Amino acid sequence: MGFDDLLAANAEYAKTFHDHEFDGKARRGVLVLTCMDSRIEPLAMMGLGIGDAKILRTPGGFLTSESLVGCIVGIHKLGVNRIMVIQHTRCAMASSTDDAIRKIIASSAGRPADDLVLGADTNQRGHLASDIATLRDNEFIAGHAEVGGFIYDVDWGHLTQVL
Numbered sequence: 001m002g003f004d005d006l007l008a009a010n011a012e013y014a015k016t017f018h019d020h021e022f023d024g025k026a027r028r029g030v031l032v033l034t035c036m037d038s039r040i041e042p043l044a045m046m047g048l049g050i051g052d053a054k055i056l057r058t059p060g061g062f063l064t065s066e067s068l069v070g071c072i073v074g075i076h077k078l079g080v081n082r083i084m085v086i087q088h089t090r091c092a093m094a095s096s097t098d099d100a101i102r103k104i105i106a107s108s109a110g111r112p113a114d115d116l117v118l119g120a121d122t123n124q125r126g127h128l129a130s131d132i133a134t135l136r137d138n139e140f141i142a143g144h145a146e147v148g149g150f151i152y153d154v155d156w157g158h159l160t161q162v163l
């Protein structure tokens with residue numbers, strides 16, 4: 001398969017690229033933590049464009065230690081003052097257990113996956129509430145950024161704030 005198709009598309013993209021001197025700060029002050037799901041277009045679905053927002057993507061949109069670092073650096077170095085945690089409908093990480101996903105991986109990989117820690121959680125709303133509380137309580141975030149929890153409907157395109 002390789003990457004040639006993507007590099008060819010990039011060559012076309014670079015021909016009309018014009019954001020040469022931008023400093024990389026989030027121009028709209030937004031950081032989005034959301035799922036890796038390919039049905040989610042974090043910029044397009046909120047009218048954002050290149051340079052407007054920091055985007056962190058994890059399986060499930062769940063907060064991880066690395067994405068927490070991204071939030072803190074985003075606030076204190078890159079102009080972030082609003083954090084959106086966006087989970088979504090029909091998310092594999094919120095409709096399966098680690099056991100079930102491990103079985104799929106083991107079958108696909110042809111080797112045991114018993115030791116993989118995946119972090120799936122069928123209590124999606126509870127997980128979102130916990131992640132929002134963690135962010136709001138963090139000493140480097142509290143008082144520096146507004147934090148909201150959202151659900152995105154991948155079938156209809158609607159984004160709703162739930163926390």
Ligand SMILES: [Zn+2]
Pocket residue numbers: 035036037059060061088090091092093
């Ligand atoms: Zn997902």
